[in-house]
Amino acid sequence: MAMSVLLVVMMLTSVVYAICAGTVTEMSAGLLEGAELAVRLGISMAGVLCLWSGVVEVMRRSGLMLKLSSLLKGPLSVLFPETKTDPDLRSDLAASVSANLLGLGNAATPLSIRACTRLHDNAGRTGVASDSVCMLVILGAGSLQLIPATVAAARASLNAQNPFEILPATWLATFVSCTAGIACGLLLRKIWK
């Protein structure tokens, strides 16, 4: 429903603004251009998207993803003290973060939900987010992503010289963003009961 509202707001703004600014001809042409561009780019995005999904599948089947998860267990037990006594929770958390890292959003969401439900149950299932639940959702909403495949695919479809050139900048931005989220969470948990 939210998307429908968004669409109507965008279209209404366009029409009203175009009438006021005298850009009605351009606006009408834009509608068709946009639809055409979406299909054209969508098709040329397919190459990078399929290739990268293939790489991720190789990582998953060869056990590289499990390796990544076990590397993450140490840092995660600092952020989530209850994982020290609950190994299942720890592996769920590690798996969801590593699925996020590889850009497997589809796999990461159910794992995050499972870990979140478990944390919430541990806290007595009151409906109020405990500090650990907050930390998990902040991390999950923070998208620690190593290879942003969709964006790289979009860059490739627009004829970028090197679609993956943005990687170092993306890693830095993701890292700073995640650190800021965690720091903000640790700070706010003291005052926001």
Add this chain to the structure above:
Amino acid sequence: MIWSMIAPLIILGVSLYAVLRGHDIFAAFLAGAKEGLAVLVRIVPALVTLLAAITMLRSSGALDAFSELCRPLFALLGIPPETAPLLIIRPFSGSGALAMGIDLMSRYGVESVVGKTVAVMLGSTETTFYAVSVICGAAGVTKTRYIIPAALTADFAGYVTAAAAVKWLL
């Protein structure tokens, strides 16, 4: 440059590791690529609808007017004001943000500062409100306390860093 080699190096490294451990990587690549096509089938219909609406907004002149309005604030933060509409839509809709990103990259050039900043912003932040409502909704959490402010702070830090990183690193 090492960074221009990063994608081939990752693919080679992963493939070598898997083959040496006796895995059929060709079958895995095929299965994954099929998954990639499924992702595409999910993205394209949303992209057609949203990109049509966004291009309408763009060619009416409303987006440029909005960016102009945001210029003083964005200049203060060192973020290109052209990215303002992307930052508005980013926390709410993933496909909307992708469509807005594509519009910005194709309009200002994929290799321009604006184009690269857009790509880094898209790659380093999430659809915050959507993610929070899905995870909390499914887990039965109704009072989210400081989750939204902290997650939005994270996004904000990501945007500022993205703009700075494109300026200094790329």
